[in-house]
Amino acid sequence: MSLPSFSSSPSPASAATSAPTQAELLDFVRRAAADAELVASLPLDPEGRTWVRLAGPGGSEAWLIGWPPGTGTGWHDHAESVGAFVTAAGELKENALAARLPADGWKTLELSDGVDRERRLAVGQGRAFGRHHVHEVLNESSDRHAVSVHAYYPPLPQIRRYSRSGQTLRLEQVERPGDWQ
Numbered sequence: 721m722s723l724p725s726f727s728s729s730p731s732p733a734s735a736a737t738s739a740p741t742q743a744e745l746l747d748f749v750r751r752a753a754a755d756a757e758l759v760a761s762l763p764l765d766p767e768g769r770t771w772v773r774l775a776g777p778g779g780s781e782a783w784l785i786g787w788p789p790g791t792g793t794g795w796h797d798h799a800e801s802v803g804a805f806v807t808a809a810g811e812l813k814e815n816a817l818a819a820r821l822p823a824d825g826w827k828t829l830e831l832s833d834g835v836d837r838e839r840r841l842a843v844g845q846g847r848a849f850g851r852h853h854v855h856e857v858l859n860e861s862s863d864r865h866a867v868s869v870h871a872y873y874p875p876l877p878q879i880r881r882y883s884r885s886g887q888t889l890r891l892e893q894v895e896r897p898g899d900w901q
């Protein structure tokens with residue numbers, strides 16, 4: 721199957737001179753999510769998430785992702801990358817931590833009360849995030865697929881995955897980008 725290309729702005733010439741900002745990444749994912757032909761090109765699988773890589777602005781890493789009902793990412797961070805994502809179909813929920821985690825040298829961490837943030841992102845809604853953002857993204861619908869567009873800069877060098885029980889966060893594994901999907 722052939723997928724339509726999605727070109728981004730700023731132009732490659734200007735993007736090569738500076739790293740894309742969070743606002744530029746958010747602008748990119750908003751416009752990609754509004755591209756009905758692009759969104760419709762994503763193969764959907766009721767058994768699991770699907771994804772297509774996009775050419776993000778300024779060398780960023782971008783993905784179009786399909787979420788069957790009941791699927792989610794689990795808790796993870798994006799290391800030093802900043803990013804943005806927006807819902808293109810259905811609805812997604814983001815659970816995020818308003819806290820900076822220690823970089824290394826810990827296995828479990830007791831989270832303070834009040835660090836949890838919850839967002840429901842309907843079609844066209846999204847957010848940008850800064851370095852060390854920790855979150856999980858879920859499609860809590862029982863019957864509707866969701867589709868979203870994501871962009872990260874620099875391209876994700878690694879993702880740290882966590883499990884959570886109450887206020888206890890446990891580092892489970894560090895994944896290379898190839899393991900991510």
Ligand SMILES: [Fe+2]
Pocket residue numbers: 793796797798855
């Ligand atoms: Fe994420």
